[in-house]
Amino acid sequence: MPRFSDGTPAHGVPRVRGGHPEQRETGGGWGELGGRPAAPGEPARPGPPLPRQRQGPPQGPRQEYLDAFAGDDDVFAARRPPYRTAAPAQPADPYSSVTDWSADDDGGTTLATDAGAGGDDAPPTGEPASDKGGKGRAFTGVAAAAVTTVLAIVVAGQVADGSDGSGTRSQSAAGQARDTRDPSSRTDELPTPPAPVAPLTYEQKMGKKYPLGADLKGSGRFDAIPGIAKAPGTGQKYTYRVDVEQGLDLDGELFAEAVQKTLNDQRSWAHNGARTFERIHSGRPDFVITLASPGTTADWCAKSGLDTTEDNVSCDSAATERVMINAYRWAQGAKPYGDAILPYRQMLINHEVGHRLGHNHVTCDKDGELAPVMQQQTKFIDHDGIDCRPNPWAYPNG
Template identity: 60%
Template sequence: MPTGAAGPGVPIPRQRRAQSAPGAGPRQDYLDAFRDGAAEEGGKSGDGDGTESGEDGATGATARSRGASRGTLPRPVPVQFAPPTGPTAAGTGTSPVAGTGPRAGSGGSGGRGGDGGDGGDGSVPPAADATPAGKSAKSAKGTKGRTFTGIAAAAVTTVLAVVVAGQVADDRSEAGAAQTAGGQDEGARTALGGGVQASPSPSHSAVALTYEQKMNLKYPLSPALKGSARFDVVPGFAKAPGRGRKFTYRVDVEQGLGLDGRLFADAVQKTLNDDRSWAHGGARTFERVSSGESDFVITLASPGTTAVWCEKSGLDTTEDNVSCDSAATPRVMINAYRWAQGAKTYGDRIYPYRQMLINHEVGHRLGHNHVTCEKDGELAPVMQQQTKFLDHDGIHCLPNSWPYPKS
């Protein structure tokens, strides 16, 4: 490092400024940095002295000053203190305040570069003597420039702080939103796939089944059920549709079966008045009533109650759990278990089995007895005991629900 006329250069300590009140202005380290740069530029352009010493001895401040002139924010220079060396002479030293006097090593030839501030005594004068008299106008002008520079630096710093804070807030908001969306998605997945219900789907109103659909369904009922033996009359009236001999009937359903009595009554009326049934060719027609006299009563009853009523006419239905026409009584008994579950001979074809069941038992009431098919592969007559068997004597009969199936 170059030395002054009086001796080797010694770093001049800077006087510590009093702490400003919070919010009173820009940070002191920024002001110090800009003052260092301004002093450096002033030292180079003042008298021409100490130009080389400024380049060689205080390159850090000069570089920062040049960086500031190109629009780059200078890095703040930390304040350094060194113990004074030698006696202190009032009014003969340089200012310890950065930017108000020559720096160490800047007075290369007799003190002109620093106005005698490099006397070599290392004294720290009071702040009142910081500005030499010969530089008063120039220092005032420099002070004003430094003030504007400090204000500009503070403004730039404030803007940068606001921008950075905004970016951080935006990043946090985006992260929070993503986390919330992820939680909702997860909540959605838990509700949906984790055992969710996803978002519940809208409930659909129950669709009413058609007559055919109901007749194709099997219904639960125990083969050993013995009911109350009390009956309910299915209300309503179904007019006989034909012109033949009219038979009237009533439909009773045993209490507690849990079966659809209306469906059973509709099935009886539709089946008996089908042209393939006993109404074939207009010979007969059937009419359902719910009060008054009737020719017979078609009764849907549990297996136990059916057995009781069939026994009244000397018939045993318990062996194969079948139905009967209790001829000694007004009742044609339809076993509710067979109505609900069908028979092995028909498998899952429950609809045609129910039609066969009605036609067979009403056929007995009309005077028809049991018969069987006579050729292999023929349709079984409706009066064959199809609940019990389809095959007999090496002949295989096909299931059939109607007295006149080819009609």
């Protein structure tokens, strides 16, 4: 491309303007100029010649510069430059990070600011460069890079101060996830926990019937209920042990508690402090109160000449140490008492222990009277046209 006599580059060649210090390059894009560039209208003043490393026209831009700005060439397409010339080492440009774009290692194109192309004082000549073609794309790429840099700075600032909203979105997402998956965050949807069930009282347990067959015959083996229940009174003391036949599936502890409470009640044989009863689990007691199946009860009662198979009743096997309580009656009760199972069980204990204490059967004498505790109330309440009332106590008036 021709060069004007005053040293001004031909029309259409881009000029570099800026405030950076000049650094001349050997064999630069505009040929060899030893001194400063000539001002418009001033003849060129040659300076000391610089060493050259290739032969070529003394003036005019290098061919690779012309190629770089060809109209149909994409400066951002990967390509290899025609050639590179080794240049002498130059002082490092402190602004090279923003002014030096050169071809990178993978063949991409970067911008190189030629300090020797002209100084800040050189006035612009020629017409403005067209935004079409290679030059337009080059400047568009530079502008895009600048915009990208500004965006990167803005985004970096937002990340630094947390203003990008990601924390808010994360918290919102976390809250939504906890809202849908964590029941502790939605107390309005938590099921109401069931109220704690209070354990049954002694009276409640004694007022329930339990399933047990009328013809059941157990193993005949017994377990003593462990523990001691001290005699509460000061009268004549009787010791006893509570045995429960194995396999009955009844509450032996409840049975033992019922015996102790019943016998030491003032309406029972402990009336007026005459007697007191103490439960033991070892040693030799005065008697053993035994809860056994109907079959086992019949066997033990037969040892004392008593037949309990008729009406499926209990007995005091006086020839042995055992007072037998029929488990079927304990679990199911008897017709004269109906559903009043608690007083019926108290009557069973008082009646059979009464035999052990030497009392025999008796009946009521008048209509409407309480049946004596030694009446066979499992079998009947009324007798001989006399209407009696059920009664579990030896001294019902206390």
